Each structure stands twice: as C-alpha cells, then as structure tokens.
Amino acid sequence: MWESTGPAAQALGALPSLAAAGTLVWAVARPRPALRQRLGRLAHPTTVCATLSLITTATMPQAGFGSAWKLVEVAFLLILLAVITRWSPLRELVPALPLAALAVTVWPLVLVSGESFLESIGIATFWLLPAAGAVAAGAHLRRQEARRRNAVAEARSAQRLQLSRDLHDFVAHDISGIVVQAQAARFVAATDPTQAMLALERIEKAGLSALAAMDRTVEMLNGPEAPAATEPLPGVSQLQSLIDDFTSAGATEAYLELPPVVTDLLSREAGTAAYRIVVEALTNVRRHAPDASRATVAFVPTATTVEIRVTNDRSTRAPARRRASRGGLGLPALTEHAQALGGTLSAGPYGGDGWRLTAVLPAMPRG
Template structure:
C-alpha cells in the first residue's frame, strides 16, 4: 500500500478516535451535571440510569462493519429498555430533576451509528425504538408541557441524526457502486484485450509454422529455430491467458464486443504528440533501453498508465507547462513515470473526484503483477510511477 494512502488512513482513524474521545468527555460532563442537579428518582434507579448511559457508549464506540445485523438488534434492545425505564420513572412521579442528559447524547450516538452502519432490515426497528426512547425521555422529569416540548425537540434532533447517518450511508454506497462499475468495465476491457493477445500470439505462431514448412527442405537447422520461437510464443500466450482470465469476474462480458488495435510503448510518441497538439502542456518522451520484445500485456498496460496520467494532467494539473514521460527498461522491469510541473490537486477536488481512473489502472497493473503509486512530487507537481514485471518470476 502506498505511503500516501497509509498516511490518509491513519489521519482518518486519528480524527475518528479524537471525535469519540470528545463525545465520551461530553457524556462524562453531562453525567456529572445529571448527578449534581439531582436525578428524577432515588435509590437503585439512579444506578440503572447511569448504567444505561454507559451502555449507549459501549454500543457506538466500537467500529462496526457495514451491514451489521448485531448492531441494530442491540440498539433495539437498548431503546426498549430505555422506554421501559421511562415508563417506570414517569409512574413513580419524578421530582423535576435532570432526566438524563448523558443518556440522551448516548442514544443520539447509537441512532447515528445504526443509521450509518446497521443492516437495512433490522435498522428500521432499532431506529424506531431509539427515536421513541429519545422523544419520551424528558417525561421522566414530569408530564408538564415544558418536558413535552423538550421531548419534541429531542425527536427533531433524532430525525436530523438519522438523516445525517443515511446521507453518509448513501455516499458510501454510491462510491462503492461507482468503483464496482469501474472494475466491471475494466474487466470487460480485459476480455477484449485477451482476444487481442491470443490473436496476436497465435497469428505469429501460424506464420512461423508456415515458414518452417517452406524452409524444412532447404535448411533443416532453421526449422529448429522456428520451433523454438513457436514454443516461446505458445508459452507466452498461455501465460497471458492465465493472468487475464484470472482477473475476469463478470460472466456477462461479451466476447464479440468491438475490438480496438493494440497500443503499446511503441505508440507513446504519437500519443504524446496528439496530447500536445490538442492544447495540453508540452509532452516529452524519455526512453532508456530498448522496447523490443516487451510482453504485449506489459506494453499495453504501460500505454494505458501514460494515457490515464496525461488525462489527469489535462483535468487537474493547474498551470502545468510540461509533462515528462520516462520509460526505462531494466533486466526484470519496465518502469514508467509521468510527471508534470503544475500545482497538485487541491484537497476538496480530491474528495469530490475519488479517482476512479486510478482504480481501473490498479486493476490492470495488478493483473500483470506490477505496482503503481501516485502522489505529489518532491519538486511540486504530480507524479505517477508504475513498475511492470517483464518476467512473472520476479513477482513471485
């Protein structure tokens, strides 16, 4: 995982924990306020109210997985328990003291977590129970109209919390669907590329086999060379097919979809020239090493990395004047770097556009056993680095 992503994840977890600590501190202060101003009852009921407030924190404090069934069930039991306690305390004619502000905040936290993470079927019951508990909670201090109004206000607050939880839930669901759609499109493209890969290799095998027939009588030694080339091409075809089929997960992908010609590292020159002529920054290509004999799937993946990086430069790199593309070949790897001298994307833009193109590139690069990272450059701008193995043995 790239260091930038680890840093972002760590920051989010830190903010989450700080928010939880702040909420716990608020509940502790409100709990002391409740005790200082006198609870609405005496005896063992005070302990029950304190335990109920603590139970709410135990429910919303842990990190729950999306679609949890246990979470709304626990919330349902907690809401019903709070309602029963309210009925008992109301019948016991409260003294007008604090009805439990700490428990109120805790129930709001439970309501948010259930709306955000709970299983959709069970969440309805849990939300209704906790909402009713919040609305009736002030009646512990008496049945006068002031407490009724406070109950209505808490009901409105519960509605707002539910709306916030559902809103964040929908945002995450939309993002997940978008990423799944990108991956599905990428896999459909893999299916088309698989057809091209096999056609490319098999055509070469057929041509070499036909040539071997004609030279067999004149120069038998050349037949051995042709057979070696046929064997190598066949092995490469099988390796490409295994890697690509391993990625395909969509059974509805159409094998007869329109095909496009294979584009690889040898076509990067025209791509950069087209990018510059269409009004983009000056694109410069730097080649280090020969591109002869690069596996077809590696070559096309490198081309797609450069193409996506140039597209992002056009969209997001404000003030970029130059886009440099380095392609370096080592004995085991094909290294690709795309950098620009513009301003890095601003944080709000990054949140609004979560980078679905990068998700597709990760799928493609992973399919050939490679790695890809993207982030701000040391001297400014934005840098995309990809390492693609020329031999699958180096990734094992």
C-alpha cells in the first residue's frame, strides 16, 4: 500500500489533476478562431482524466496531501464536465460524461470506508449534485446556442423566401412585359416604325424597373450592414401606373377601380401586399390569358376589410393548372402572405371562360 504522504503518493495523487489542468490549458491556449474547435475535442481527454481519477481512487488511500489533490482534481473535472457538455459532439459524450461523473462521485468513499452503506450512499449522492450541476450548466448553454442557430437559420430562410418573392412578383412581371413588347415591336417594325419606337421605350422602362428590383434584392443579400434601400416598396398609390403600363404593353385593356378611402384603410405592409397581388394577377393574365380583351382590378372596402378582385375574360386555364402543379412561387406565396396578415386569397374560374382572383386584407380602424 502507498504511503499517503510519501513522494510516490503525492505524485500519483497529483497525476489526474495535472492531466485535467493540462487538458484545459491545451484547449484555451490557442488563437481565438481555433478555440471553439479545441473545446469540441475535449471529450476523449476528459475520459482519460476520469479514468486516471478512478484508478487513483481505487489504488491509494486518500488522506493528507493526496486528498488535497483530489479536491483540485474534482474541481477540474467539474469544469471539464460543463465544457464537454456544451461543446462536444453527442456521440463522444456517451463514455465521457458517466466516467467523469462517477470519478467526482466516488472519490470520498475511501475516506468513509467504515461508515454504513446508507451513509456511503448519502455521501455519493451529495457529490453527485455538483456533477449534475456542471452538466446542467453545459446543457443550458448548448440549448441556448442551438436556439440561436435555429433563429439564424429561420431568419435566413425567411430572407431567402422574401427575395424569391420579390424576384417573382416584380422582376418576372417586368420581364414578361419586355417579352410582349419585343414581340409586338418585331411585327410592327417594318410597317410602323413609330409604334416600334414606342415599344422600345416601354421595353426600356420595364428593364429599368426590373433592374431596380434586382438592386433591392442585392441590397438585402448584402446583409444588415448594407445601406438601406432608398426606394420604398410600391403600394396602392402606384397601382394606376401599373395598370397603365400593363395596358400599353399588350392587347388586354386593364381598368382600376380604387376608391380614395382604400389608401387610408390599408397599412403600409398590407398596401405592399395588395400591390404584389395585383402584379401577380396581371402577370398571370399576360402569361395564361393573352387573348383576354379586358382585365378589371377592383378594390371594395368594408368596415373591417378591403377586398381585391382581379377579373379577366377568356382565360386559358390549362396552363395555369400546369404551373400550379410545378409548385410556383406566385399565388401560393401570396396566399401565405395574405394569411399572415390576417386575410385570405383565392382564385378560380369566373363567368364561363373568365378567371377571378379574390383577396381580402384586414383594414385599419377608421379614425
């Protein structure tokens, strides 16, 4: 048996403490960018330190100087327990946590070898509490970090969804107008150069509008540190210009019925959503009902809502069904947006061969 105060006992008692201290120094004495990676690799060294602690507990009496080393050793093991619970991969925690907790729990039992079984259980339970506390602290920090990562991932997902909606709602509308104008200019270029020049001017205007939407998208991609966009998102006040551009770009005559009170009833977010809804509806008319002669955009205010009706005649509904089956971003995304605002959106056949999109958005209380 080792002498508890001899040099050999002192060296053996100090070994687990020195190993645990060296493990912590190895992890933190590195440049900050590598610190997270080092902390995540402490599970295996902790297993080694806990094994050394259990060996010294089982092979030497704990008294005098050896007991002092054990207290230092337990302190280091508790720190390692918290660190590995926070940083190490879950698969590496399976051997490390039980061994380290066991080493913290059983070390004083050799000091009370003459006590009853129940007293030994009480002592072990008492020393299990700090081990459980260290694991709980590490688990709490790990959970907080997981929540933070999930929040960041959700924010990025929402931003990507918003970007895709912007690209679809605005850029696709402008590009479809460019295509229509280019087709018209090709047919009238030889016989009516004046009309061809007007079509080219409208193509230029639609192209500039698409570039503005792309600029807003790039600014959002640059992150929160980028300067805010100077051009606000369009709302109901820009609808008349949208209707005029749509009519001038094709054969379908578009009409707007917008009571002045609607501007005051819709919040800024709801007004932007209303504009997006009208853009999507008119874009679908241009794509799927190019032979429509008339499209009507009507806003119907009530006491608590504003209803938007976009109706066109002679709708070609089969292409619309094919587009929906591909999971397009247009109407499904706008339906989710309207529901998020507390409203609804639906679309379907109307009046024989026509088509109608109906959206209901909540209105702000009247003053």
